[in-house]
Amino acid sequence: MTSEERHVEWRVPSSCDSNTCVEVGMADDEVRVRRARTTEPVVVFSREEWTAFLRSAKDGEFDL
Numbered sequence: 001m002t003s004e005e006r007h008v009e010w011r012v013p014s015s016c017d018s019n020t021c022v023e024v025g026m027a028d029d030e031v032r033v034r035r036a037r038t039t040e041p042v043v044v045f046s047r048e049e050w051t052a053f054l055r056s057a058k059d060g061e062f063d064l
Contacts, residue, residue, distance in 0.1 A: 012036045 008025035015021075021036040031050040034042045045053070056062065 008032055010034075 008027045010023040010025040012021055012023045016036055022033055023036050025032045025034075025042075029047055031045045031047060032042045033045070034040060
């Protein structure tokens with residue numbers, strides 16, 4: 001874990017009762033996503049990319 005990652009406050013949904021959830025952490029101008037309760041690979045998005053993703057999810061763009 002890098003010193004930069006130590007300063008990320010990770011948030012996991014309260015409904016997560018296993019490691020099948022994801023955590024989201026904010027760091028400066030980035031949003032980081034990883035598998036819950038691990039230090040495994042992190043996917044990094046800009047805040048603009050994250051906002052666009054959330055907007056699309058709320059609009060049902062990813063519904064099957």
